[in-house]
Amino acid sequence: MKSINTYYTDLTGLRSFIQAHSIENSPSLLIQVFTARNDKQFIEELLIHLGIVLPKAIIIGSTTDGEIMDGKVSTDKTVLSFTKFEHTRLKTEVAIHQKDGFFSGQSLARSLIQDDTKLIIAFADGLHTNGEAFLEGIHSVNTDVIVGGGLAADHATFDQTYVFTKESVITQGAVAVALSGRELNVYNDYSFNWRCIGKELTITKAENNRVYTIDDRTAVDTYIHYLGKEMAEGLPAIGIEFPLISSHDGVMVARAVLSKHEDGSLSFAGNLRLGEKVQFGYGDPVEILKYSNTMLNNVKNKPSETIFIYSCMARRHFMPDLIERETLPFQNVAPTAGFFTYGEFFTSRKKELLNQSMTILSLSESDSVSMQNPELILSEPQVSSTPINALIHLVNMTSHEAMEQEALQQAQVRFETLFEKSPDGIVLIEYGSFTQCNQKMLDMFAYDSEKDFLTASPLQVFPKRQPDASHSFRHLKEMKERATREGSCQFEFVFKKATGVTFWTDVMLTRMEVNGQDIFYVVCRDISRKKEMEIELSRQKNILYYQANHDDLTGLANRTLFMKELEKGLSESAKSEKELAIFFIDLDRFKKINDSLGHDVGDKMIHIVGERLKRNIRKGDIVARLGGDEFLLMMRNVEQYEDILAEAGRILKILDDPIAIAEHTLYSTASIGISRYPVDDLSASNLLKYADTAMYKAKEEGGNNFQFYASEMTDIAYEDVMIERDLREGIKNKDFEVYYQPQIDLRSEQIVGVEALVRWQHPVVGILSPDIFLPLAEKTGLINELDLWVMQTAMHEISVWYAEGLNPGVLALNVGMTQLEYPSFIDEIKKNFKMYDLDPKWLEVEIIENEVMKNPEKVIGILEALHLLGISIAIDDFGTGYSSLSHLKRLPIDTLKIDKSFITDIPNNEDAIVIVNTMIALAESLRLKVIAEGVETKAQKDFLLSHGCHNVQGYYYSKALSSKEMRAVLLAQSKELLG
The missing domain is CATH 3.30.70.270 (Reverse transcriptase/Diguanylate cyclase domain)
Known part of the structure; x- marks a missing residue:
């Protein structure tokens, strides 16, 4: 058996590589393709090229979340792994998912497995495959054949994955190759080492790999509850980094999230069963690398001519700067290739779908063992503080109360008395070794006997490195040298209990000379709780700084x-x-x-x-x-x-x-x-x-x-300031005048109301339209003072006209949210009613539809209070806002005013006709009066009258009139009615 790996670039480069390495075109040649290119056209072109140069070869491949070639990791390449077998037969098969993963696995197994089949390498699509069911399907046919490989990936986009053979490129199914032969040696292993954090949870509703509820919360809500809303928004991708972990027959198995559903459920890479106990998982880089070294030691003692690694994408994402520490040393044992998956296939006592794991297959047709002796770099990696560190701290934090720090006991004359009564751990060091300690020291380090503690090796009582990455042994040596020079020194140090748990201590190291020999007197106090509080205080300070900035x-x-x-x-x-x-x-x-x-x-x-x-x-x-x-x-x-x-x-x-x-x-x-x-x-x-x-x-x-x-903009801003100054003076000097636009009943052609409108009689410019000064009044907060003046003036003039025997009808006042929310608004209306002896039925308050929808609940309360006074309520500019029928039904309104933008196009525009008719019908159904604004033509008037809209206002009848002009019109109407 011989393996060799390369990166694919093009057909020319492929030919050159095959010729340079004399790769034989043979049905015993297995080519595995691991590609970052999630492009079907590219894959098909690659397969054509392979078919041209090596038409007899067996090919299977997968898209990836990263590739491994000769132990090196890439994320944007295509790796070709060539393995030429001497005594092993190869056979490939494709299964398209018909029902579920079980039937695909079963179908492949029945087609591929022979009496001497040792291994199946399978790749399945990563988004539609229930990996656990797929492996159960294979297991149902044969329990002995080892299965390796995994689920295809697409760089955490969760959009589309591909698996393929020479003949097929598929997105919903699996491909596999069977390796058969008596002389084939197969060794497989896996590294997991994902840490369980937080409380144990129970699956309370699930169907195969789709989990609906966990502890009676939806699966999505469970992630939100324990990891926070912001992090849970990263589902499904965040579910790769934080899987659910459970125990399957003693094997710790992680289940990564593949997809999120609208009902709050999540689909996982494998099954989770009703009642199954799970915990959130989080990667521990130190433990990951430690066990990977164990795996390396195991494989180098086995016959190995080629190694395939199928590793979870979470490992690459979790420790991107460290991942090659895990993969590269295997290259020193045998040529190594593989890829990062959405789930790994592994055979132990049974076939398991793993997540968060690195699996290896070591193959050989020889019984000889490599003499290489590679090792992983096991210095502790520095992992930056993340929100998950805080989560781990929160979940695993002990509940014991903080202990008050006590002053060190002064040196006692006799060491034995001090040992017995000291609240701190004490140990004596002579000739570089522990020679004597007190019971407190044993308790602190969790040792049962003094002998075990005194004979412990350095790495049994302190970790290799301190939290600041300094080397523990070197640090202690420096402190000892300092105590030798200065007599004593005090420092903080992390030790390790017999249980392996690390803890913070405050150490006082004192040099004493006895009989010409240096003796070091060490006092240790457990300050773990204090350090936890310091860390928490630092975290809170960081939070406060962040919030402030x-x-x-x-x-x-x-x-x-x-x-x-x-x-x-x-x-x-x-x-x-x-x-x-x-x-x-x-x-x-x-x-x-x-x-x-x-x-x-x-x-x-x-x-x-x-x-x-x-x-x-x-x-x-x-x-x-x-x-x-x-x-x-x-x-x-x-x-x-x-x-x-x-x-x-x-x-x-x-x-x-x-x-x-x-x-x-x-x-x-x-x-x-x-x-x-x-x-x-x-x-x-x-x-x-x-x-x-x-x-x-x-x-x-x-x-x-x-x-x-440009500086001219400042000039314009200056003009706005001047207008604001004039506006304030205008309100103070009463330079404003109320105009009135009549509202007409089309059936009688008589005035039934007037809408009050304000105009500014500027002392220099003349009359200004509200479009110029009202936005500025809103912006500067002068609108309330102006609106109150308009209301008072209009109510006074209406009362005078009624006293003169004229009939102006209902006075319509435009009111905005600013005025409605003015604390004394309703009191001002009551005061004006009393002052001018005006019947409330002759007042109508108009509020724009959009103003209502800003805060409908608050508006309803204010309008109901006005309605109780006998004032009618109108919705102005109806049709331009977003009010719902439910809100309209709750509002205490009497009138709908159709906005003039809808009147302009009738009767010539079908859309406008439909909209206006709908508004009229709505008003009738709600028993509301309807008024059309902006009526300017006879055709518009006739249309509205014929379709049930009886009240209008607009230029067809009259523009807005001054108080004097309006009185003249009312007087003329009164004389006409009297004949």
């Missing part, structure tokens, strides 16, 4: 951290003489999405936008969330103006892409304002202010664009 929703920097980084960036730019740019980013139409679909959807959208920005900025730049839908970006070290243009264009593009949240597909572009250092200013505050000003310019240009700051 980061946005809770997105995890991005907040304004505080951004300004710190900006000051630092300005200082760097001043030294490097390079530009710096600030982007002020505001989402377009976000408020509409947030108001209509709710804050949960809005929050998710903000989170997604933050993720997109974070993923797409340059290295060294910083993105922050200012609040709401506003983000900031700082570009450091800008080489040229075009770099800023490119970055702005890229941000607009990534934010223009649709956002999928639940059943919604949302679109929200952005407006970006850009300021530059040192072009626009030198100070951080001004640069931020100028970027904000430029952003508003982008908004004015229609959004979905970016604008650079």
Whole structure:
């Protein structure tokens, strides 16, 4: 038997490799293909090339989450492993899943297994195969044949995996090759060493490999509950790193998550049965590498001419920098190849599907044993602190109470008395060995006898390395030398109990001279609890710092951290003489999405936008969330103006892409304002202010664009300040006037109401439309004062007209959420009723539909209070918002006002006709009055009258009139009625 491995590039390179190594075209040649290219066309082309140069060879292959060639790990290559057998027969078979994995395994076994079959190497697709059932199918035919291989992978995308032979490339099934022959030696082994953490859980509802509930929680909720919502959102991928572990006939078996379902259930790589006990698993790199070394020692003592490794992708992801420590030494025993899987096949007492494991197959047609003596590098790896470290700490934390630290006992005259009464562990060291210790020392180190402790080797009482990665023995030697020089020294050190558990101690090492001989007096105190508290305190400080400098929703920097980084960036730019740019980013139409679909959807959208920005900025730049839908970006070290243009264009593009949240597909572009250092200013505050000003310019240009700051923008902002000043003066000086637009009953052609509208008689410009000053009034908070004045003036004039015998009908007042939420709003209405002797039935409050939907529950309460006073309620601009029928039925409303945008196109637009008729029918079904706004033509009037809408307002009858003009119209109507 001979094996050789290579990376595939193209047909030319393949020919050269085969010729250079004299690879024989033979049915006894097995080619295994492990490819990172998850591309069916590429695989088919590769198989054609292999068929051209080695048409008689046997081929099986799989897509991967990483490849192993000669012990080295890759993630973007295609590995070809050639094994030429001398005395072994090969046979391949393909099984397409018809029912489930059991029948596929059974079918393959029946087709492949012969009397002298020693091994089946099988690859099954990683997304549709119940691996455990597949192996049970093989086991049902034959219990002796060893099975190796695993489930195909696709780099954790969980989209599509492929397995293949020379003739077939499939996505739902399995391929296998049987190796038969009396002289074939097969040795298999596996390394697991995933640590169980947390409490034991029970499977409470499951069907084969689909688990519905665990401890009566849905499977997804179980992951959320124990690992946190943010981490559980990574399912199914996170379920590879944190599998469920159970014991199968004494073999610890992990079950990785393959897919997540809408009902909250999860599909695992193998079966989990009702009542089965499971725990979450987490990788321990130290133990993983330790057992891998044991496995290496086992295999090098076996006949071995080739080694195949089928290892779980979780091992590669969990310790990417260490994985070759595990695979590379096997190359020193025999040529080694394999791949990283979504589940590994292993035969022990029975055939098992494993996860989180590394399995090996060692094959030989000879009985000779390699003389190589490879070893793994067993220095403890440094694994960075992660949220899971905190989880392990939480789950496994002991419940004993903290012990108060006691001062060290002063040296006693006699050592024996000190040993008996000391609360600390004490040991004497003479001639480099332990010579005497007290009972406290034995208790601390969990030794039953003094002899066992005093004769223990160094590595039995302390780990090879300390938590800071320093070498334990070297560290103790340095402390001993220091105590020799200075008389004593105190330090913290991690020791190891007889049970193997490590613990922190505070050590006082003192040198004494007795009869000319140095004796070291060692006092140890267990400070494990103190260290736990220190670690927790440090963690809490880190959390507080993070919370103070980061946005809770997105995890991005907040304004505080951004300004710190900006000051630092300005200082760097001043030294490097390079530009710096600030982007002020505001989402377009976000408020509409947030108001209509709710804050949960809005929050998710903000989170997604933050993720997109974070993923797409340059290295060294910083993105922050200012609040709401506003983000900031700082570009450091800008080489040229075009770099800023490119970055702005890229941000607009990534934010223009649709956002999928639940059943919604949302679109929200952005407006970006850009300021530059040192072009626009030198100070951080001004640069931020100028970027904000430029952003508003982008908004004015229609959004979905970016604008650079220009000094003219400051002039425009100054104009806004001036208008605000005039507005305040105007309210103070009562420069406003109430206008009225009549509402007409089409059946009688008589006025049945008037809508109050406000106009500003500017002392310099003249009459200004509400479109100019009302948004500014809203922005500056002057709207309440203005609205209260309009309400008081209109109610006064209506009461005067009634007193004169005129009949203006119902007074319609427009009210926004700001005014509704004003604390004394209802009291002001009551006061005006009393002051002007006005009957509440002559007042109607209009609120825009979108305003209602901002907070329907709160609005309902306020409107009900108004309704109890006898005031009628109208929904204005109906049809432009997102109110539901359920909300309409609950609202205490009397009138629906159809928005003029729907009236404009009737009677010539079929869509408009359908919408208006539907609104009229809805009003009739709810027994509501309906008014059409914006009626400007006779055709519109006639259509509305004929379709049951009897009340209208619009330019066809009258524009908004001044108080004097309105009184004249009412007087004329009164005379006409009197004849």
